[in-house]
Structure formats: structure tokens, C-alpha cells
Amino acid sequence: PRPVRWYSLPKIWRYEEPQSGRLREHFQFNADVFGVDTPEADAEIINLAGSILTNLGLDTAFSIHINDRVIMDGILKYLGVENTDRVFTIIDRFRKTTRDDFLLLLKENGVSEKSADILLKLVETPFEIGELRSKISEITGKSGILSDRVDRLTKTCDIIRMYGKSNIMMDFSVIRGISYYTGIVFEAFDSLGQFRSILGGGRYDNLASMMSGKEIPAVGFGMGDVVLELLMKREGKWEDNRKEYTYALCFMGDTLQYAMEVAGKIRKNGIICAMELSSRGLSQQIRSAEAQGFRYVLIIGEKEKERGTLTVRDLKESSQSEKTLGDLIMGAKKYGVI
Amino acid sequence: PRPVRWYSLPKIWRYEEPQSGRLREHFQFNADVFGVDTPEADAEIINLAGSILTNLGLDTAFSIHINDRVIMDGILKYLGVENTDRVFTIIDRFRKTTRDDFLLLLKENGVSEKSADILLKLVETPFEIGELRSKISEITGKSGILSDRVDRLTKTCDIIRMYGKSNIMMDFSVIRGISYYTGIVFEAFDSLGQFRSILGGGRYDNLASMMSGKEIPAVGFGMGDVVLELLMKREGKWEDNRKEYTYALCFMGDTLQYAMEVAGKIRKNGIICAMELSSRGLSQQIRSAEAQGFRYVLIIGEKEKERGTLTVRDLKESSQSEKTLGDLIMGAKKYGVI
Structure with a gap:
């Protein structure tokens, strides 16, 4: 018709x-x-x-x-x-x-x-x-x-x-x-x-x-x-900066399972989160995340796993802090990442 | 990298x-x-x-x-x-x-x-x-x-x-x-x-x-x-029924401008709304909307233009009622159209 x-x-x-x-x-x-x-x-x-x-x-x-x-x-x-x-x-x-x-x-x-x-x-x-x-x-x-x-x-x-x-x-x-x-x-x-x-x-x-x-x-x-x-x-309308605020997830030792739970929850909130895909050392993982253009790296070691937290490293500001997953997601929402 | x-x-x-x-x-x-x-x-x-x-x-x-x-x-x-x-x-x-x-x-x-x-x-x-x-x-x-x-x-x-x-x-x-x-x-x-x-x-x-x-x-x-x-x-997950709830906009006489304002507002609310594109008579317009698979037709005549309303005809239920634009949009949201 x-x-x-x-x-x-x-x-x-x-x-x-x-x-x-x-x-x-x-x-x-x-x-x-x-x-x-x-x-x-x-x-x-x-x-x-x-x-x-x-x-x-x-x-x-x-x-x-x-x-x-x-x-x-x-x-x-x-x-x-x-x-x-x-x-x-x-x-x-x-x-x-x-x-x-x-x-x-x-x-x-x-x-x-x-x-x-x-x-x-x-x-x-x-x-x-x-x-x-x-x-x-x-x-x-x-x-x-x-x-x-x-x-x-x-x-x-x-x-x-x-x-x-x-x-x-x-x-x-x-x-x-x-x-x-x-x-x-x-x-x-x-x-x-x-x-x-x-x-x-x-x-x-x-x-x-x-x-x-x-x-x-x-x-x-x-x-x-x-x-x-x-x-x-x-006109400054091209949003090319989304990647800057996404996260790469690094982990140490026996924390893979916890890291994956975290990644799953982050992604469910609409935030891009790339998992580390090898078993290399932490500093290598971070260098690789930086080279890929990620702004934030989430570090998960035994300490974070025990406390149920994340260490968030801001590669641009060269600062880091320990956060709960809830805080991370709230913060991401606040800064318009999601 | x-x-x-x-x-x-x-x-x-x-x-x-x-x-x-x-x-x-x-x-x-x-x-x-x-x-x-x-x-x-x-x-x-x-x-x-x-x-x-x-x-x-x-x-x-x-x-x-x-x-x-x-x-x-x-x-x-x-x-x-x-x-x-x-x-x-x-x-x-x-x-x-x-x-x-x-x-x-x-x-x-x-x-x-x-x-x-x-x-x-x-x-x-x-x-x-x-x-x-x-x-x-x-x-x-x-x-x-x-x-x-x-x-x-x-x-x-x-x-x-x-x-x-x-x-x-x-x-x-x-x-x-x-x-x-x-x-x-x-x-x-x-x-x-x-x-x-x-x-x-x-x-x-x-x-x-x-x-x-x-x-x-x-x-x-x-x-x-x-x-x-x-x-x-x-699995019943294929949503093929979206069109059923969209709207076709018909109008009579000198109400084109009001109809277009309405169409613009409806679309701004994320609802699909197709404008009638010819100057044919109302019954022909409605038949055409029906043949195209629309469930609802919005009719705008002098009366609706004066009162700032719309007449919504439900082609499936063969019923119609006069509504404000606000009511229409609220109703659409309620039934999950948008």
C-alpha cells in the first residue's frame, strides 16, 4: 500500500x-x-x-x-x-x-x-x-x-x-x-x-x-x-572521547573470577570494560591498557578481592584510589560516561 | 596496540x-x-x-x-x-x-x-x-x-x-x-x-x-x-508489533499547520507518526492508513484544532475518542509503545 x-x-x-x-x-x-x-x-x-x-x-x-x-x-x-x-x-x-x-x-x-x-x-x-x-x-x-x-x-x-x-x-x-x-x-x-x-x-x-x-x-x-x-x-559535535572514560580490567594472582564478576556488573551498567586477556604481569597489563587508549585501569588484587573493592587508576591524572563497585558506577554516571 | x-x-x-x-x-x-x-x-x-x-x-x-x-x-x-x-x-x-x-x-x-x-x-x-x-x-x-x-x-x-x-x-x-x-x-x-x-x-x-x-x-x-x-x-522474542501502535496523522480542511505541530511533538516523544501526504478525503486517508498496517489514526479537523485536541481512532477495536496530546503520549508510554 x-x-x-x-x-x-x-x-x-x-x-x-x-x-x-x-x-x-x-x-x-x-x-x-x-x-x-x-x-x-x-x-x-x-x-x-x-x-x-x-x-x-x-x-x-x-x-x-x-x-x-x-x-x-x-x-x-x-x-x-x-x-x-x-x-x-x-x-x-x-x-x-x-x-x-x-x-x-x-x-x-x-x-x-x-x-x-x-x-x-x-x-x-x-x-x-x-x-x-x-x-x-x-x-x-x-x-x-x-x-x-x-x-x-x-x-x-x-x-x-x-x-x-x-x-x-x-x-x-x-x-x-x-x-x-x-x-x-x-x-x-x-x-x-x-x-x-x-x-x-x-x-x-x-x-x-x-x-x-x-x-x-x-x-x-x-x-x-x-x-x-x-x-x-x-562544529564540535563529534563525540570521539567516549573511549577515554572506559575501563580496562587488570588483575593479579588468583582474582580472575572476582574480576570477571566485576566486569560483568560494570558492563550491565552500560560502561565499556575491556578484560585483560593474558596472564602477564601487572605493569605490562597497565602499559598495554594505556597504549590502547584507555583512561582508567581497574586493578584487582587479593586485597581488593577480599574487601570487595577495586583500585581505580586514572592514567591521565596519574592518580589512583580504592573504590567500591557502586561508587565507580555512580561516578561514571555523574561524569556522563553512561 | x-x-x-x-x-x-x-x-x-x-x-x-x-x-x-x-x-x-x-x-x-x-x-x-x-x-x-x-x-x-x-x-x-x-x-x-x-x-x-x-x-x-x-x-x-x-x-x-x-x-x-x-x-x-x-x-x-x-x-x-x-x-x-x-x-x-x-x-x-x-x-x-x-x-x-x-x-x-x-x-x-x-x-x-x-x-x-x-x-x-x-x-x-x-x-x-x-x-x-x-x-x-x-x-x-x-x-x-x-x-x-x-x-x-x-x-x-x-x-x-x-x-x-x-x-x-x-x-x-x-x-x-x-x-x-x-x-x-x-x-x-x-x-x-x-x-x-x-x-x-x-x-x-x-x-x-x-x-x-x-x-x-x-x-x-x-x-x-x-x-x-x-x-x-x-521463542516469541521477535518484536514485530511495533508498527501496530504507531500513528498515522490524517487531517481535514485547513488544519495542516496544527497537524504538523502535533506530528512534531509526537515524534519528539519517540513515537512513530506518519503524516498523510496527500489532500484526499478523510475516508480515503483512513483506508490508506489501515492498508499500511497502522493501528491508530489521529484525526484532526477544525474542531480538534480549536480545542487543541486529537481524535484517536483505534482501527483494530473500531473505537475512537478525543484526547489531548499529553494524554496520547502518556497512554503510549503506559502501553510500552515508547
Whole structure:
């Protein structure tokens, strides 16, 4: 039954030179809605994309740039552009080329100098969706042109705003490289413009019919983990310090059984605890725990076993103290380890 | 720095006829410890395997069967078996063949009738690890044979038991098909013997050196999601009913904005809530929600918008009532939806 809401998190490979924000292997989160072709569906997908970034703590660090391929196609027709597919590709690379190269490429592909200048002006600056209607009539000299598409895109943006705070804007430079998109297209960029796009997607109503013969409207997006990681690190939202507060368990002599009971209880409280796995001496055990990056080492000897305690050594502060298991777990909770 | 503890959850493909518990595509959880060759490391890996199954609610539904390839190899030598690799493969298939075929296969591969009979008896019945020493001397007629391997396996099992309740047993039929294992091998089976093994693994100290030239001892296991799903379903631990308690949000007339506010708040409370994505009529919306398998439909019309309420229709009980959002969320929490 439709609509079908669908997500996946596959590992993706691409044959390309690795560069900042782009690796040959990465995870990609995909979300799609199949079976409805409405502004509500477009808005839900874009809202989902925004919510994910917001929930990751990035609410002020990104904005979502929106365009509509049908509107763009209409504008290109008014500008006398014949080789639309080729020009879409050139626009898609606008952010990665200079203005001069952009103009040159357009001219080489049969776009008149005047039209190329207009196109450059169009793609250079994002703007509010409310200005879309006047922008179009400026170019075409007519009002009411592409009116139903403008209405739809405006409605989509209105709905997105209803979901809550949204940093969305109209951006003629967003066109998406892949030619199967048929309507709205969008990308999220970091606010400093430092990285590649964080995610991208759009409506692709013909793809399913190419595959299956059935007409299934669809809208969706894909988000890789590589740019996301760069951005989260820049914004200080990447929690890489969890290991620092985990524990390695060392033991001496005949205390293995007690040590294992302790490890079991610690783990039941959600704290990462690695057991020493050999019978080497204590100092070697501690050196190994340190080399593995653990901050705390729990030492269990005969004394601790008898008293039902643990000696907690803080490798960073070079201090140690004897604690009950309860105190250790309470302390860990207090410092937000768990 | 060693040891390295490592896990992965890749999607795996195999070229084989799909059958119960075995598909061409599945997810496989893998966990390994590299860099230590100790009973502690073996025990930690087996304990991890057991803990995962226990945490999934399967604590009485499985047992872990253990063997040691070195011991098995020693026994085969005492039985005059020359083609050890081939006989390992035959033993590996013991659970899938009849006794007669098993004996026939052994004889075809040069195992004497007497040795084949002994082997059949050995692999037929799992037993307590404590009996291992006497079992071996029964076969070889000598005591103290393979003593260090028996000591190690006994220590491993002792450590596993220290971690807590463990259903482990010795099982000569467990040998693992893949020839790279060098020491302990193990598989987890469901207690009714209904399915293929749930997981399997062992020590493989030579694999890394085959790949890298470096000697890196390793122990690990892999667990597919297909048998696990079958077992969890049989044991009633497969929670497939979450969707029943989620909500579809329908709305009438000019209430979209209020409906979206409601959807946002519901989702913030961790409850799955799907928005209607078209502008069709209410009865169509409800039919569609029902066809998608939702149990509850939230209806928002002008009346609800004015009063700040929701009408909750229970599609299963064919009842409906007007609620505040707070009541809805409290109720959802009460019934364990979130």
C-alpha cells in the first residue's frame, strides 16, 4: 500500500580519486517516499533531512538549498538554450568552477553571451522563495509563467516551515548531477561553504517506471557519512572521547573470577570494560591498557578481592584510589560516561 | 596496540541455493580479538557470543558447543586417519547426513571400520568438558595424552562459567567447515535442534600471516541474522508489533499547520507518526492508513484544532475518542509503545 516510506544505510563504493569529503568507500543514509506526488511528500522528505541534521546538533551549521528542474528547464527555454542536459551539468559544477570558466563553458555549448550572463546572475545568489515569482517574470518579461510550479514549490516551502524552524532557500545553482530528477531538487550545505554538500535529493517520478514499467512517483535523498563527519568535527559535535572514560580490567594472582564478576556488573551498567586477556604481569597489563587508549585501569588484587573493592587508576591524572563497585558506577554516571 | 577488539556488521552474499536459515544475502555480525593467544581471549569471545543471545532474550533457547581442532587432529591420528582435512569435512556435515552415510563416507576415504565406528560414537553425543580427559584416554588407551590442550580447553570453559550462567558443552561434531581454524572451534545451536547453527567461530592464528606475513593470533565468530530471526520468532522474542501502535496523522480542511505541530511533538516523544501526504478525503486517508498496517489514526479537523485536541481512532477495536496530546503520549508510554 502507498505511500511507502523507505530508508537504507548501505555501504557505497565509487571509482574516483579520494579527496576531502569524498572517499571511495562510505556509508550513505537514504530515505524515500514512493507512491505520492504532492508538496506534502516533498516537504516531509526535506523536513526529515533537516531534522536529522538538527538532531545531530547542527541546527545553525547548515542550510537547505532548493530548486525545481521544471522551472529551471522553463527558464533555459526562455533563454534560448537548446542543449538543456549539457547546461544542467555545467550549472551542477558551478560551485567548483570560476565564473569565467562557467561563462566560457556555456558559450562553448551554444548559449548566447546575453543568456550566459543572465544564467550566471541567476545561479550566483540564493534568495527567498517569496521572490521566485518576480525573478521569473524579470527573465521572461511575462507574469504568470510557470505559475503552477511556483505555487507548488511555495506550498512545499510553507509546509516545511510549519514543521518548525527551517533554514531553506531558493538556489538556482542546485540542479543535481544525475539526470533522473523530474521536479524539486535540493542540497544541504554547511553555512561556511567549506565542504561539499552534506546531502542531496529530489523528486524522481520516472526512475521506477524505467526499472519496472510501473509509474511510481518518488522523492528522496541520500546523505554520506564523510562530509557529515567533517562538519560535526568542525562544529564540535563529534563525540570521539567516549573511549577515554572506559575501563580496562587488570588483575593479579588468583582474582580472575572476582574480576570477571566485576566486569560483568560494570558492563550491565552500560560502561565499556575491556578484560585483560593474558596472564602477564601487572605493569605490562597497565602499559598495554594505556597504549590502547584507555583512561582508567581497574586493578584487582587479593586485597581488593577480599574487601570487595577495586583500585581505580586514572592514567591521565596519574592518580589512583580504592573504590567500591557502586561508587565507580555512580561516578561514571555523574561524569556522563553512561 | 594489542589486543585489538574488533567488530563489523557487513552485508554478506553467497552463491548458494536459498533454503531455510540460509539466504543469498544476509547481515553478519562479526567479532574478533587479535593479538593474544590465551584461554582468556577465547573465553571472552565465546562469552560475548553467549551474552548477545542472552540479551536478546534467548537464554534458555541455545547452547554453545565447543571443540578443539588440535585435540580432534590428535584423536584422528590415533585412529590411523591419514586424510584429516577430508575427514574434518565429513564430520562437519555429520548433522546433515544419516549415520549410515556418515560411516560410508568415512570408509570411502580410507578410515577403517573400527575407527569409523569410534568416530561415530564420538561425534554423536555432546558431553561435559570434565569428561574430556577420560574420553581421550578411552580412545587412545593412554592417560596424559594431549594434556596441555585439555588443560587449556578446561581453563577456557572455567573462565566462560565465571562470567555467569553458561550453557556450554563439548561436542566432537563441531569442527567448522573452513580449514583456517587452528584451535578452539564453537557453534551455538538452538536447544530444539531445529535450525542450522546460530553462530560459529574459533581461533585462527595463521590467517593474518597468510595475508600479511605477520604472525597475529586471532579468535572470533560470525553470526548471521537469518537463523537468529527464525529462532527469535519461535521463542516469541521477535518484536514485530511495533508498527501496530504507531500513528498515522490524517487531517481535514485547513488544519495542516496544527497537524504538523502535533506530528512534531509526537515524534519528539519517540513515537512513530506518519503524516498523510496527500489532500484526499478523510475516508480515503483512513483506508490508506489501515492498508499500511497502522493501528491508530489521529484525526484532526477544525474542531480538534480549536480545542487543541486529537481524535484517536483505534482501527483494530473500531473505537475512537478525543484526547489531548499529553494524554496520547502518556497512554503510549503506559502501553510500552515508547
